[in-house]
Amino acid sequence: MTVSLALLVTAAVLSAVGGVLLLTRSLTRVLLGAVVLGNGVNLLVLTSTGSAGEAPLLYPHVVRNRVTDPLPQAIALTAIVISLATTAFLLSLAYRSHQVTGSDEISDDAEDRLVALRAEVLHRRGELRARYRRARAERGTTQEQRARYRAARRRLRDRLREERAYQARANDVSGNLWNDILGADPEDYRAGREQGTTDPAGRPGPAPAHDAGPSNDPGESGREPEDGTDGTPDRSPGRPGQPDDPEGPGTEGTR
Amino acid sequence: MNALVPLPVLLPLCVTGLELALGPRLRRFKRLVSLAVLGAVCALSVTLMIAADRHGPLHVDLGDFAPPLGVTLVADRLAGLMLTVSSAITLLVHLYSLGQGMADRDERTPVGVFHPAYLILVAGVSCTFLAGDLVNLYVGFEIMLVASYVLLTIGGTATRVRAGSTYVIVSLFSSTLFLVAIAMTYAVAGTVNFAQLAGRLQEIPLGVRTLLEAMLLTVFAIKAAVFPLAAWLPDSYPTAPAPVTAVFAGLLTKVGVYAMLRTQTLLFPGHRLGDLLMLAALASMAVGILGAVAQTDLKRVLTFTLISHIGYMVFGIGLAGRAALGAAIVYVAHHITVQTTLFLVAGLIERRDGTTELTRLGGLARSAPLLAVLFFVPAMNLAGIPPLSGFIGKLGLMRAGVDHGGAWAWTLVAGSAATSLLTLYVMAKVWNLAFWRQAPPGTEEEGVVLESEEDDDGDDGDDGDTESGGTGSRRPAPAGAVVTAGLLGRSITTTRHPPWPMVTATCAAVALGLLYTVLGGPLTTFTDHAAAELIARTPYIEAVLGR
Secondary structure (H helix, E strand, C coil): CCCCHHHHHHHHHHHHHHHHHHCCCEHHHHHHHHHHHHHHHHHHHHHCCCECCCCCCCCCCCCHHHCECHHHHHHHHHHHHHHHHHHHHHHHHHHHHHHHHCCCECCCCHHHHHHHHHHHHHHHHHHHHHHHHHHHHHHCCCHHHHHHHHHHHHHHHHHHHHHHHHHHHCCCCCCCHHHHHHCCCHHHHHHHHHHCCCCCCCCCCCCCCCCCCCCCCCCHHHHCCCCCCCCCCCCCCCCCCCCCCCCCCCCHHHC | CHHHCCHHHHHHHHHHHHHHHHCCCCHHHHHHHHHHHHHHHHHHHHHHHHHHHHHCCEEEEECCCCCCCCEEEEECHHHHHHHHHHHHHHHHHHHHHHHHHHHHCCCHHHHHHHHHHHHHHHHHHHHHHHECEHHHHHHHHHHHHHHHHHHHCCCCCHHHHHHHHHHHHHHHHHHHHHHHHHHHHHHHHCCCEHHHHHHHHHHCCHHHHHHHHHHHHHHHHHHHCCHHHCCHHHHHCCCCCHHHHHHHHHHHHHHHHHHHHHHHHHCCCCCCCHHHHHHHHHHHHHHHHHHHHHCCEHHHHHHHHHHHHHHHHHHHHHHCCHHHHHHHHHHHHHHHHHHHHHHHHHHHHHHHHCCCECCCCCCHHHHCHHHHHHHHHHHHHHHCCCCCHHHHHHHHHHHHHHHHCCHHHHHHHHHHHHHHHHHHHHHHHHHHHHHHCCCCCCCCCCCCEEECCCCCCCCCCCCHHHHCCCCCCEEECCCCCCCCCCCCCCEEECCCCCCHHHHHHHHHHHHHHHHHHHCHHHHHHHHHHHHHHHHHCHHHHHHHHCC
C-alpha cells in the first residue's frame, strides 16, 4: 500500500491549524478549528485506504486494482456527517453565548477562580489579623496603625470584589490571541480588561455590549459568589461593613 | 434471540422520531410512550444478559454483510450487564425528570427537547455497549455526545452555555483523536471489526500496537475522566439540571470505562500499559478525592468523588487478571447506580431548599428524614461500608491487587484504602453540614420560585406554562447562588414535598443499590464469568466470525 505524501502533508497541516484554533477562547475560532481539524482527520482516514477486497458488488470482469477500498470512504462520510452536526451545534452555542454575555469568548470557570482566590485572600487576611493582634497585645495601637490595618483589609476586600465584577462581565480574556493559547498571566488579563469592556464606574455588571435586554440588576452583591465565611445571604448593599468582617458587604459607596 | 440485539438501539430512536413527528401534540401520550420504551429497553437488556449468560455471546451482522464491511453488534455477558444497569438507571432518571418537569410547570420544553434528546442519549449508550467494531463504537459515542450537548445546555443560560462550551470542545477533540486512531488501525490491520482485529493486531509490530493502544486509551480516558484528562468534568457537569447531571455522572463516564475494558482485553491482551494505567488510577483517586474535600457545593463534591472513583475501575483494568476484571465490572455496575442516586438526592435537596451549597443547608435530618435516609444509604455505599455493594467491589479489587503482588499493585491497594477513608470523611462532612447540624437562619420557606438573576433575553418570552398558576412568591435567588436547578436553568420552585415521581425514582435507585448487596453472590459469579469470557477472548471471536 502506497500513501500519497501530498494527502498526508495536507492532513498534518490542517490538523495543526485546527488544533491551534481549538485552543483559543473565542467560540467562533474554535468552530473554525473544529471544521479544519475535522477535514484534516478525514483526509487522514482516506489515506488509510488499502487495496479493495472481494466486495459483494464487484462484477467478475472488474479489475481489482482500479477499484478503491469502500470502507475508509464510508468512515470519512460518517465523520463528515457527525462533524456537520457538531459544527451546527457549536455555531448555535457561539451565537447563544453572544446573545447572553455579549461575547462568544469562554470565561474561566467561576468556581475554579473563586477557590484559588478564596484561599489566597483568607490566608492574607489571617496573616494580617495575626500581625495586628500581636502588635495590639504588645504595645497597643495608634490611630494611624488602625487606619493602616483597615486600609489593608479594604484592599483585600476590593480584590475580591474586583474579581467578582470581572467574573460578572464574563470578560476574562487578555485580548491577545497568543496569550489565550499559551495561558496568560493575570497581568495580561488586566491589560485586556482595560482595552476591553469596562463600564465607566468600573462597577460589576453586564458588559456594555449586553444591552439587548432589560438588565435586571439585582445590586452588585447579587452577583457575588458566596465567600464561604459568612453563611447567610446578604442582600443589603447599604449596610456598613463591620470592622471585624473584612469580607462584609456594603462598601459600594467607598469606590 | 439474535434478532433482539439491535433493539435497545432501534427502539429509542424510533420513538424519538415518533415524538418529533407528533410535534407539540399529545403530551401525556408521549410521556407514557417514553416511559414505556425505556421499560421495554430495560426488559430487553435483561433478556439479552440472561441469553448471553446461557448461550454465549449473541451477535448480528446488520444487513447481513460479513464483518470487514458490515456493522456488527455483539452482546456478551459484559455488554448485557452494562445494558441492564444503564437501562434501569435511565428508566429511573426519566421518571425523576418527569416529576421535575411537572413541578416546575415547564412542560413544553421537556417534552419538546428534553425527551427526544434523552432517548437519543439512551440509544447512543446502548449502541456503544453493543458495538462490535471500532467505527460503530465511534458512532455510538457520537450519538451519545451530540444528545448530551443538547441536554447539558438545555435552557441556554449563560452558565450552561459556558459549561457546555468546555464540554463540547473537549468531546470534539477526543472524538477527533478517536477517528485518527481508527484510521491508523485500519491502515495497519485492514479491518475495524473487534473480532478480526483481535487476531490481526497480534501480527503487527509491537511499537505500532502500543501506539494504537495508547491512542485508544487516551480517547477513552478523556471520556471516562481519568485524572490528567478529567479537568473538564467538574467544570461542566454541576450546572446541568439534576436528572441530566445524574445520568451523565452515572453513565457517560462508565461508557468510557467500558470501552477501555473492551479494547484492553480483546484487542490488546498482555497489558503493556498496565503500569501506566495504574499510575493514572492512583492519580485519579488522590486528586479526585482531595478535590472533593475542598468543595463546599454538594454537586461539585459529588463530581469530584466521581473522578476519584473512576480510579478504582481503571485500577482493575490495569491489573487485568480475572479477579481484578471481575471486581472492576462489579464496581462499574455499583458506581453507575450509586453515583446517579447521589445526584438524584442532590436534586431533591435543591428542590427542597433551592440550593446545594453546603454552607446554606442544615437540619435536613430532622426536617426531612426520608431525604436523610435516601442520602445516607448511597453515601455509605459509595464509601464502601460493608455489607453494601461498594464494599464488595472494593474488597474484590484489593484482593486482586494483593494477589497480583507487584509494587504498583500494593501502592494502589494502599491508595484505594486511603481513598475510601477520605470518601467516608467527605460523606460525613456533607452529612454533618447538610443533615445533622441545626439549620442556619434564612433557609427558604415553601413555595418560593427562585429565579436566576441571569438576564433572559426575551426571545422565548412566551413562557406561559411556567408562569400560569404559580402559587408561591417569585423572587430572585439569594446572593451568590446561581440557579441551575430547573430544567431550563432559570427558575426553580422550592417545595417541602417534592413531587412523587422524583421521590419514587430516588427510592427505587437506592433500592437498586441495595439489590446488588442482596444479589451479591449471583452478581459476583456473573461478573467472574464475564471476566473469564473477556480474558479467554475465543467465545467472542468465535461468535462473531462464526468458526
